[in-house]
Amino acid sequence: MPVSLVILTQPGDARPRRELTVAAGTSILTAAHDGGVDVTATCGGRGRCTSCRVKFVEGTIPPPTIMDEIQLGDDLVREGYRLSCQCTVTEPITVQVAPPLEEHAFQILGAGPGVGGLGVRIDAGIAKELVKVSLPREEHHQTSDLEQLAAAVGVAPESVGPSVLAGLPQALRDDPAGVTVTTFVSGSISGSGPGGAARTVVAVERGDTTAMKFGLAIDVGTTSVVTTLIELESGEQLASVSSLNPQAVFGGDLMSRIAFAQFNPTNLRKLQTRIVGLLNQHVAEVCRTSGVLPKWIYKAVVVGNTCMHHLLLGIDPSHVGLAPYAPVMRHAAVLPARDLPLKIAPEARVCLLPLVAGFVGADAVAVALATRLADSPALRVAVDIGTNGEVLLGSRERLLACSAPAGPALEGAQIRHGMRGAQGAIDKVTIDHDVHIHTIGETPALGICGSGLIDLLAGLLDAGVIDWTGLIQVEARDSLPPALRGRVAMRGEERVFVVLRPGEAGARAEIVLTQDDVRQVQLAKGAIASGITMLLHVAAVPLERVEELLLAGGFGNYLSILSAIRIGLIPALPVGRVRYVGNAASLGAQLCLLSEAERAHADTIASRIEHVSLAAHPDFEQIFVDAMNFPRA
Numbered sequence: 001m002p003v004s005l006v007i008l009t010q011p012g013d014a015r016p017r018r019e020l021t022v023a024a025g026t027s028i029l030t031a032a033h034d035g036g037v038d039v040t041a042t043c044g045g046r047g048r049c050t051s052c053r054v055k056f057v058e059g060t061i062p063p064p065t066i067m068d069e070i071q072l073g074d075d076l077v078r079e080g081y082r083l084s085c086q087c088t089v090t091e092p093i094t095v096q097v098a099p100p101l102e103e104h105a106f107q108i109l110g111a112g113p114g115v116g117g118l119g120v121r122i123d124a125g126i127a128k129e130l131v132k133v134s135l136p137r138e139e140h141h142q143t144s145d146l147e148q149l150a151a152a153v154g155v156a157p158e159s160v161g162p163s164v165l166a167g168l169p170q171a172l173r174d175d176p177a178g179v180t181v182t183t184f185v186s187g188s189i190s191g192s193g194p195g196g197a198a199r200t201v202v203a204v205e206r207g208d209t210t211a212m213k214f215g216l217a218i219d220v221g222t223t224s225v226v227t228t229l230i231e232l233e234s235g236e237q238l239a240s241v242s243s244l245n246p247q248a249v250f251g252g253d254l255m256s257r258i259a260f261a262q263f264n265p266t267n268l269r270k271l272q273t274r275i276v277g278l279l280n281q282h283v284a285e286v287c288r289t290s291g292v293l294p295k296w297i298y299k300a301v302v303v304g305n306t307c308m309h310h311l312l313l314g315i316d317p318s319h320v321g322l323a324p325y326a327p328v329m330r331h332a333a334v335l336p337a338r339d340l341p342l343k344i345a346p347e348a349r350v351c352l353l354p355l356v357a358g359f360v361g362a363d364a365v366a367v368a369l370a371t372r373l374a375d376s377p378a379l380r381v382a383v384d385i386g387t388n389g390e391v392l393l394g395s396r397e398r399l400l401a402c403s404a405p406a407g408p409a410l411e412g413a414q415i416r417h418g419m420r421g422a423q424g425a426i427d428k429v430t431i432d433h434d435v436h437i438h439t440i441g442e443t444p445a446l447g448i449c450g451s452g453l454i455d456l457l458a459g460l461l462d463a464g465v466i467d468w469t470g471l472i473q474v475e476a477r478d479s480l481p482p483a484l485r486g487r488v489a490m491r492g493e494e495r496v497f498v499v500l501r502p503g504e505a506g507a508r509a510e511i512v513l514t515q516d517d518v519r520q521v522q523l524a525k526g527a528i529a530s531g532i533t534m535l536l537h538v539a540a541v542p543l544e545r546v547e548e549l550l551l552a553g554g555f556g557n558y559l560s561i562l563s564a565i566r567i568g569l570i571p572a573l574p575v576g577r578v579r580y581v582g583n584a585a586s587l588g589a590q591l592c593l594l595s596e597a598e599r600a601h602a603d604t605i606a607s608r609i610e611h612v613s614l615a616a617h618p619d620f621e622q623i624f625v626d627a628m629n630f631p632r633a
């Protein structure tokens with residue numbers, strides 16, 4: 001039976017009130033998404049976060065579910081908030097979408113310092129030349145603008161893209177100085193699709209624009225997306241912009257996003273539209289800040305995990321989420337920008353790096369390339385920490401990789417008072433006789449982000465507030481210093497540690513760490529630590545032989561190495577052998593943008609990477625269970 005559902009959106013939304021008619025029994029979240037209303041669903045509708053909460057404005061407020069009580073707490077439940085994914089529409093109601101948590105000033109990934117220092121010979125494959133084309137003058141002269149252009153440039157007419165043809169007659173006749181022809185020659189990459197090793201004409205502009213030659217390096221992560229504009233002669237970074245991946249509205253992690261798209265072309269299209277829309281916003285922004293015109297951007301290199309790659313291309317990722325997790329394609333692809341469409345030169349080449357497996361994607365290839373893991377005689381480990389992290393182990397002898405699906409907990413999601421690394425997030429914690437915190441922007445504390453969580457757990461372990469199994473020591477709290485003792489509590493069935501009471505460090509409300517939060521971090525760090533252990537196990541090398549451990553990803557930049565070792569997120573190597581490398585995936589994309597030789601090398605690396613499937617390995621379960629526990633002091 002159809003029921004009316006009115007959704008009031010946030011101030012500033014173009015349509016502040018949506019009136020929907022939905023089938024009775026539909027969840028509010030599903031109804032909202034089907035009706036085109038943005039309601040964030042970080043956990044993919046599993047009742048494990050608070051992002052989808054709505055407030056009842058009219059109609060009967062249903063009794064809270066257990067998930068409402070756990071996630072929202074008594075106060076919000078009393079005020080009429082419910083999780084929209086857990087609440088079905090049974091009678092006419094009006095709900096207000098809750099504002100997103102305060103999350104400005106994200107400390108998410110940046111583009112990093114650029115490729116200087118890696119000794120790359122710049123050859124982006126893009127060439128521009130000023131050409132005088134002799135136009136057909138006589139009627140009996142059987143030729144065409146295109147043939148005359150092709151003859152002047154020395155290419156086959158078929159190598160000129162259709163979008164170039166549209167403006168060709170005018171360009172050829174507008175400026176007596178001639179036209180600037182931009183061509184692309186790809187490195188020798190097998191299966192590189194359109195563009196192959198042949199010379200392709202990607203633009204024809206009137207007059208002399210030979211000095212204008214730009215490209216984009218794009219890193220599409222599950223959580224964040226980074227776009228960098230680079231001058232293709234000098235390699236200089238002109239602008240960089242990063243944002244949260246807007247697909248997160250439909251699920252914070254890969255599996256929830258795959259589930260959303262699974263066998264549902266409409267939802268797949270929504271996910272693709274979101275990411276292409278964001279990339280076009282990024283193009284507009286980097287062009288605005290640098291003064292570069294989008295039509296002068298002739299090449300883009302995109303890296304991302306397999307799911308992000310498929311969604312960007314509009315490829316159904318359903319089977320990536322089902323055993324044996326096969327990707328639809330793996331080879332490096334080159335396509336014209338108009339196919340996405342990316343609003344740069346329409347025939348610009350968009351190059352996607354190759355994939356390795358369903359959960360080891362082009363981002364892992366880019367990390368291996370940027371860290372030179374595959375070229376060094378020393379055995380090294382690279383860990384890309386993120387919602388869908390990857391671990392690589394190797395040297396020039398052998399290269400192994402596995403996925404380490406840490407989930408979003410280390411980015412503050414699915415944690416009671418977790419938040420991303422934004423202003424007001426607790427990012428550092430020390431514990432002696434009491435708790436001392438630091439917040440991003442040194443503003444009043446709003447919640448706790450990943451680096452703060454790791455510090456907090458490290459401190460609580462050292463102080464004996466939690467034991468090596470992760471249990472909050474309520475029964476043994478009498479042995480703690482008085483200030484800490486007062487923070488350990490049993491609330492109903494739940495063990496909690498009160499990080500801040502209202503008023504402490506400017507906190508407006510209490511900030512707690514729950515037993516379940518500890519478990520979430522244990523799962524996340526267990527995924528990464530067991531990935532490292534498994535690769536060492538499969539390669540049959542002891543930890544001592546690892547000369548360096550490289551931490552990549554935005555999170556890695558703000559993490560305390562000592563705390564990460566203390567909680568067992570990374571193995572106990574001497575601190576001097578652990579190094580941050582920043583956003584290595586973006587750096588890999590930049591390398592491939594500036595050098596076709598590097599792009600060809602990425603192809604070789606992808607073919608060398610041996611994918612280790614963790615779940616299929618007989619020893620994995622035990623290794624994972626061990627990795628979930630904390631190291632004993």
Ligand code: FES
Pocket residue numbers: 040041042043044045046047048049050051052053071083084085086
């Ligand atoms: S609790 Fe509803 S989407 Fe997470």
